[in-house]
Amino acid sequence: QGGSRVGFYLGTCPRAESIVRSTVESHVNSDPTLAAGLLRMHFHDCFVQGCDASVLIAGAGTERTAIPNLSLRGFEVIDDAKAKVEAACPGVVSCADILALAARDSVVLSGGLSWQVPTGRRDGRVSQASDVNNLPAPFDSVDVQKQKFAAKGLNTQDLVTLVGGHTIGTTACQFFSNRLYNFTSNGPDPSIDASFLLQLQALCPQNSGASNRIALDTASQNRFDTSYYANLRNGRGILQSDQALWNDASTKTYVQRYLGLLRGLLGLTFNAEFGRSMVKMSNIDLKTGSDGEIRKICSAFN
Numbered sequence: 001q002g003g004s005r006v007g008f009y010l011g012t013c014p015r016a017e018s019i020v021r022s023t024v025e026s027h028v029n030s031d032p033t034l035a036a037g038l039l040r041m042h043f044h045d046c047f048v049q050g051c052d053a054s055v056l057i058a059g060a061g062t063e064r065t066a067i068p069n070l071s072l073r074g075f076e077v078i079d080d081a082k083a084k085v086e087a088a089c090p091g092v093v094s095c096a097d098i099l100a101l102a103a104r105d106s107v108v109l110s111g112g113l114s115w116q117v118p119t120g121r122r123d124g125r126v127s128q129a130s131d132v133n134n135l136p137a138p139f140d141s142v143d144v145q146k147q148k149f150a151a152k153g154l155n156t157q158d159l160v161t162l163v164g165g166h167t168i169g170t171t172a173c174q175f176f177s178n179r180l181y182n183f184t185s186n187g188p189d190p191s192i193d194a195s196f197l198l199q200l201q202a203l204c205p206q207n208s209g210a211s212n213r214i215a216l217d218t219a220s221q222n223r224f225d226t227s228y229y230a231n232l233r234n235g236r237g238i239l240q241s242d243q244a245l246w247n248d249a250s251t252k253t254y255v256q257r258y259l260g261l262l263r264g265l266l267g268l269t270f271n272a273e274f275g276r277s278m279v280k281m282s283n284i285d286l287k288t289g290s291d292g293e294i295r296k297i298c299s300a301f302n
């Protein structure tokens with residue numbers, strides 16, 4: 001996992017990070033929902049073949065065509081940043097690094113704390129839809145979520161923290177509408193707050209709302225804050241996998257700590273911890289040194 005380091009491009013492309021930042025900024029300013037798209041894209045990259053931009057390759061049979069990736073957004077932001085970075089320093093900066101930096105910049109633009117992103121990743125030469133099988137699903141139990149994160153070297157705190165990325169962005173109703181209508185033989189998921197259930201049912205009608213999009217963090221979908229965790233506490237989580245974090249003792253303590261419900265040594269600051277867990281996630285199975293390549297354009301192998 002070693003090989004990446006903060007400031008990798010200082011000697012070879014000193015403007016790389018600022019070019020990425022200003023590109024992400026201009027896109028997010030015109031469409032604030034892109035911040036969530038870029039954060040999720042980096043997660044989906046890192047969990048499949050490591051953080052190597054495999055998710056960015058276009059074409060038949062690539063990762064992009066796998067079901068969980070069909071709704072990824074922001075490819076045009078990465079392509080734009082890459083074109084500008086190439087113009088400044090051709091052949092130097094990887095697409096994998098641009099995506100990792102763009103994810104960080106997206107969090108900062110949404111009001112989160114910044115962190116230093118180690119760079120030096122190289123771009124992978126493989127992208128296959130069939131490899132997209134270890135991403136967590138919205139129906140996964142806490143145990144399965146923990147196993148999938150542990151397989152990538154991420155512990156329970158990292159899980160609760162990184163899923164906190166759901167403090168921004170939206171989901172299609174299809175990923176949770178079973179909770180609203182046919183979760184048990186009697187109907188809805190009893191862990192949903194009663195008045196919230198009525199709101200969600202209105203937003204996601206049973207037979208016609210599958211593609212409607214709903215904030216993952218009600219009333220705070222563009223702010224990088226702890227509101228997402230407060231919603232979990234109040235039975236206002238959206239995905240079954242999200243609400244489960246409150247209903248399992250091992251993950252609930254982290255939610256409580258982020259909400260300041262456990263004080264003193266047990267207190268934790270979400271926005272600070274998020275950057276720390278992101279650095280761990282951003283270092284999954286890196287290709288460094290002479291592995292892989294530096295792509296010329298992010299959507300195609302050289």
Ligand code: HEM
Nearest residue numbers: 036037040043071136137138162163165169170171172175
């Ligand atoms: C147990 C782990 C996770 C599960 C089951 C999960 C599941 C999902 C699902 C089903 C969606 C909605 C997709 C759609 O409607 O197209 C979503 C959206 C999102 N996820 Fe996750 N996710 C997980 C972890 C993460 C992590 C670790 C991050 C980032 C660090 C993340 C960031 C996001 C963001 C930002 C969105 C909104 C995307 C947008 O608005 O375009 N998720 N997630």
Ligand SMILES: [Ca+2]
Nearest residue numbers: 045048050054
């Ligand atoms: Ca990858």
Ligand SMILES: [Ca+2]
Nearest residue numbers: 167217220223
């Ligand atoms: Ca929020």
